[in-house]
Amino acid sequence: MNRYRQSEELLNRSRRVLAGGVSSTLRAAMKPTPLYAVAGRGARIQDADGHTYIDYLLAYGPLILGHGHEPTVERLLSSMRNGLAYGLQHQGEIELAELLTKVLPCADQVAFSGSGTEAVMLALRLARAYTNRRRIIRFHGHYHGWSDTIFTSFPSTDMKASRKRNVMSQVIRYDNDTHPTEARVIPGTGGQSEAALQDIILLPWNDAEALKDAVALYGSTVAAIISEPVMCNSGCIMPKPGYLELMRELTAANGIVMILDEVITGFRFGLGGAHGVFRIMPDLVTIGKAMGGGIAISGVAGRADIMELIADGTVSHLGTLNGNCVATTAAVATINELSRDGGAVFARMEKSAADLSEGLRQAMKDHDIQGIVNQAGPVFHLMFTTERQVDSFEAFQKRDADLYITFAQEMLEEGVLLRPNGLWYVSAAHGEAEIRETLAAANRVFARWGEDKS
Numbered sequence: 001m002n003r004y005r006q007s008e009e010l011l012n013r014s015r016r017v018l019a020g021g022v023s024s025t026l027r028a029a030m031k032p033t034p035l036y037a038v039a040g041r042g043a044r045i046q047d048a049d050g051h052t053y054i055d056y057l058l059a060y061g062p063l064i065l066g067h068g069h070e071p072t073v074e075r076l077l078s079s080m081r082n083g084l085a086y087g088l089q090h091q092g093e094i095e096l097a098e099l100l101t102k103v104l105p106c107a108d109q110v111a112f113s114g115s116g117t118e119a120v121m122l123a124l125r126l127a128r129a130y131t132n133r134r135r136i137i138r139f140h141g142h143y144h145g146w147s148d149t150i151f152t153s154f155p156s157t158d159m160k161a162s163r164k165r166n167v168m169s170q171v172i173r174y175d176n177d178t179h180p181t182e183a184r185v186i187p188g189t190g191g192q193s194e195a196a197l198q199d200i201i202l203l204p205w206n207d208a209e210a211l212k213d214a215v216a217l218y219g220s221t222v223a224a225i226i227s228e229p230v231m232c233n234s235g236c237i238m239p240k241p242g243y244l245e246l247m248r249e250l251t252a253a254n255g256i257v258m259i260l261d262e263v264i265t266g267f268r269f270g271l272g273g274a275h276g277v278f279r280i281m282p283d284l285v286t287i288g289k290a291m292g293g294g295i296a297i298s299g300v301a302g303r304a305d306i307m308e309l310i311a312d313g314t315v316s317h318l319g320t321l322n323g324n325c326v327a328t329t330a331a332v333a334t335i336n337e338l339s340r341d342g343g344a345v346f347a348r349m350e351k352s353a354a355d356l357s358e359g360l361r362q363a364m365k366d367h368d369i370q371g372i373v374n375q376a377g378p379v380f381h382l383m384f385t386t387e388r389q390v391d392s393f394e395a396f397q398k399r400d401a402d403l404y405i406t407f408a409q410e411m412l413e414e415g416v417l418l419r420p421n422g423l424w425y426v427s428a429a430h431g432e433a434e435i436r437e438t439l440a441a442a443n444r445v446f447a448r449w450g451e452d453k454s
């Protein structure tokens with residue numbers, strides 16, 4: 001019997017009218033079929049065929065409190081009774097901005113937008129206007145959204161276009177004879193202007209020498225360095241000791257705006273994001289995903305003298321639904337919930353991720369499967385690889401991505417929903433029962449693999 005009959009039928013119906021059948025390219029990658037959801041509650045989600053899964057996809061990150069967090073839903077319902085959007089100012093946006101300037105160490109002021117992509121777009125514009133320079137340094141394997149000026153080098157296995165366009169093999173060569181800028185900056189999608197990427201300098205991340213060299217060569221023309229504080233999008237790789245500090249030093253010394261893209265790490269690593277945990281003060285951060293707990297909201301936060309460019313009209317900040325009352329209500333409710341008991345929930349989520357990571361490592365060992373789990377706070381990446389450690393993008397690229405897709409598919413049959421690229425998100429709603437069930441499921445899958453081998 002086909003377990004996913006309803007989802008398949010819905011996908012066929014959808015394909016006739018919805019381009020690609022799904023609403024974001026990544027979602028098409030799920031095997032054996034993109035699932036249709038009907039409801040979510042806490043750490044679990046139910047599909048159209050009536051199966052319930054423990055959810056580690058978490059809507060690609062936003063559901064930091066899990067599905068349908070009751071107090072947040074209540075606050076949203078009562079706010080929505082007063083209207084869904086005004087196009088006028090309202091106290092909710094002040095309340096949220098005050099909250100953010102309190103909890104984010106680098107935030108003197110904030111500006112709201114709808115998606116992480118837009119937040120990055122605004123941060124880059126602010127940096128270019130502030131410095132009157134145009135070049136942007138970014139890093140191989142990081143993702144900063146899909147706008148024309150930044151979308152490159154996101155070799156996600158769950159994206160058809162990156163396979164098609166050979167982004168997977170876009171390897172940086174960096175040695176004494178080859179300058180880092182010679183890494184070709186390939187558009188991330190068809191239809192993207194190559195010219196829009198001409199100001200991008202693409203460097204290997206966590207490589208102090210490459211960064212120093214590039215800044216020495218191009219520093220006076222570089223507007224910004226943008227980096228994920230932890231390379232969550234490619235292997236959950238932590239910054240090497242001193243690397244972000246070096247980035248801070250070099251940017252400060254050369255008048256470059258340092259942007260940390262905290263769209264994943266913000267409100268996940270702690271209330272103050274990764275920059276709060278690492279005690280690094282960037283000039284700007286971008287935030288999104290977890291901030292709204294599942295409602296679309298993002299933003300840029302940072303230094304007053306840079307954010308001031310919005311106030312004086314130098315940089316336009318546009319968006320019909322920016323800072324709308326539904327989004328600000330969701331964000332205030334989410335942040336308040338995360339703040340309870342001095343932010344104790346962050347340690348709990350981190351412990352859940354650590355227990356899962358350790359359990360998965362043990363399961364792989366028990367079943368003679370070679371793999372690595374890189375955990376960073378409440379997020380981790382499971383990779384099947386023969387590498388001894390994955391601490392660079394190069395090492396990450398050596399994983400067996402197809403085997404992981406098979407693993408995700410088999411875990412689905414065991415009642416666990418995973419993103420097919422290896423990244424796991426853990427929410428406040430994941431407890432001991434979910435962790436126990438998940439590890440039992442992984443052990444069953446690995447045991448079957450062992451039987452198949454013998």
Ligand SMILES: Cc1ncc(COP(=O)(O)O)c(C=O)c1O
Nearest residue numbers: 115116117143144145261263264
């Ligand atoms: C680090 C980072 N920045 C920006 C984005 C883009 O955010 P959005 O998908 O909301 O446009 C993402 C999305 O995954 C991300 O991981």
